[in-house]
Amino acid sequence: MFKTFALDTAAWQDHVIDQGWAGFTPDDHAVWDMLYARQVELLCGRVVSEFYDGLAMLDLGAGGVPELGRLNARLEPLTGWRCVAVPGLVPDDAFFAMLSQRIFPVGDFIRRRDQLDYLEEPDCFHDIFGHVPMLAHPGMAAAMQRAGELGLAAIAAGRGEWIARLYWHTVEFGLCREGGELRILGAGLASSFGEARQSLEDHAIERRPFDLGHATAEPYRHDAMQPAYFVAESLDAVITTLLTATVPAA
Numbered sequence: 001m002f003k004t005f006a007l008d009t010a011a012w013q014d015h016v017i018d019q020g021w022a023g024f025t026p027d028d029h030a031v032w033d034m035l036y037a038r039q040v041e042l043l044c045g046r047v048v049s050e051f052y053d054g055l056a057m058l059d060l061g062a063g064g065v066p067e068l069g070r071l072n073a074r075l076e077p078l079t080g081w082r083c084v085a086v087p088g089l090v091p092d093d094a095f096f097a098m099l100s101q102r103i104f105p106v107g108d109f110i111r112r113r114d115q116l117d118y119l120e121e122p123d124c125f126h127d128i129f130g131h132v133p134m135l136a137h138p139g140m141a142a143a144m145q146r147a148g149e150l151g152l153a154a155i156a157a158g159r160g161e162w163i164a165r166l167y168w169h170t171v172e173f174g175l176c177r178e179g180g181e182l183r184i185l186g187a188g189l190a191s192s193f194g195e196a197r198q199s200l201e202d203h204a205i206e207r208r209p210f211d212l213g214h215a216t217a218e219p220y221r222h223d224a225m226q227p228a229y230f231v232a233e234s235l236d237a238v239i240t241t242l243l244t245a246t247v248p249a250a
């Protein structure tokens with residue numbers, strides 16, 4: 001039903017583990033509920049409307065850390081994407097190979113109560129709440145698969161930083177316009193209480209019009225809030241960029 005490409009899938013399956021959902025404690029589920037309630041309230045009117053559509057279609061606010069089998073039962077019929085559990089960050093080649101197969105890796109842990117606002121490594125709240133709602137959107141679902149293919153091609157061409165920057169400045173920390181308003185698109189923003197507000201409200205922060213050349217030339221910070229954000233014309237513009245971009249020669 002959904003077109004997939006026979007690109008390099010070597011070894012990505014080695015990173016997949018059981019989610020171990022039964023091992024999440026009552027406190028883990030309470031942390032999810034607390035984070036979920038806080039972000040849903042904060043993001044109202046601040047995130048692209050397709051994000052809220054995804055939250056509802058996937059029933060992510062049902063209570064507690066989502067069990068991936070139940071989540072996939074809703075997600076897969078919509079766009080062919082499914083989530084798998086991983087123990088943490090996976091190597092770039094495995095990560096992009098997964099995306100190229102419409103497989104999204106999700107950390108098998110959630111932050112502690114004393115880490116609500118800062119986390120070095122993405123947890124399942126970032127991975128699921130931040131990313132998965134947009135995977136229910138057909139256009140973004142196709143664009144994310146294409147990001148995986150671009151990632152594999154870029155790494156093979158020795159241009160890993162090119163795809164890392166493109167992904168970062170769109171899928172993770174991108175802003176875009178919707179009906180003339182500035183909205184959050186990226187999962188790193190949607191899942192962060194502090195940075196969601198900074199990205200839209202801090203007058204000292206630089207917001208640049210998105211274009212492929214500038215975004216892929218711009219380094220980023222993975223250990224601190226971003227000093228600048230790229231603003232796309234629309235969600236459709238981001239999707240079109242990802243679907244039509246080609247890896248430049250090294």
Ligand SMILES: [Fe+2]
Pocket residue numbers: 122126127130131172187188
């Ligand atoms: Fe992410």
